Amino acid sequence: MERAEIYVRNLERALGTLKVLDDRAREVVELAEAYLRDSKYYLSRGDVFTSVAAASYAEGLLDALRLLGYADFVWSRPSEIEKNYKKVLIAGTFELLHPGHISYMEQAWRLGRVVAVVSRDTNAAKIKGRSISVPAENRARVVSSIYYVHKARIGYEDDMLRVVEEERPDVVLLGANQPFDERSLAEKFRRRGIEAQILRAEPYECDLCSTTRIINKILETFCEGSRRV
Structure with a gap:
């Protein structure tokens, strides 16, 4: 899996240059980008063979475009990508996923292999008031299905740094x-x-890039007169 991820990253870097x-x-080029999207999708599903294909x-x-003189780009050496391949830890409640969460995960993925720590229900409730x-187990299951996340796990209730020590x-x-x-x-x-x-990740702004905003929008749309959170 790791070798396939490096292969995909190399292709993405080449397209970026x-x-x-x-x-x-x-x-x-658009066709090559479509193949890259397919490759990332199959990799997220664990189908390494189809992803690499x-x-x-x-x-x-x-390579054909460059040979014909129609385009130019730079291939990175796999050893260069491996050298900079890091384990990146992110954390959050991830209660209702929105574009801000996806941007956060993608930024982490660009730095290396992502481990997402999902906060326990009790800790999340304290932070959000x-x-x-959505229970932590469900949130972790959803987060683990995102392409950018290699692994999702639930954090500890009493010691937030314990998971950092373990990972x-x-x-x-x-x-x-x-x-x-x-x-x-x-x-x-x-x-x-x-x-x-x-x-620290760069901010991503959108109208509903907040779980609270999403909940309030649902209440406004479907539950007229309900109290906002």
């Missing part, structure tokens, strides 16, 4: 709006012997 030199190449089709198309509508990530990526102070968290890591780099 691609420059079209002849307009006749655009349709073929789809990526190979895309690779062949790109209300009961949680030993290279990077902890904080959500854009999560109320953690990086310096304070880094000091806690130091005291516990955790050497992970702490980064």
Whole structure:
């Protein structure tokens, strides 16, 4: 699985550097991008063989375009990708998934292999100040099905850093709006012997990029007169 992920990442990087030199190449580039999407889909389903096959089709198309002088791009060496391949830990409630969550996961995926920690119901309720509508087991099951997430697990109730000690990530990526102070968290890591780099995700804005907004929108649409959360 890991080798297939590196193969897909290499293809994605190549497409990211691609420059079209002849307009006749655009349709073929779109086809290569479609094969990449197929490859990522099959990889998310655990079908490594079909994923690599789809990526190979895309690779062949790109190589043909470069050979004809219709496009230019850069292939990365697998060893270069492996060298920078890190374990990245993200965390959240993930109660009702929305585009902000997907952006968070994608940003983490671009840094390496993603482990998503789903907060327990009791902890999430304390943070949000209300009961949680979707149990942790269900939330973890949904998060684990997202392509960008390699593994999802439920956190601990009494010690939020215990899961970090167990996973030993290279990077902890904080959500854009999560109320953690990086310096304070880094000091806690130091005291516990955790050497992970702490980064913060870029924000993603949309009208319903909030579970609370989604719930209130549902109440407004279907339950006239209901109290907002």
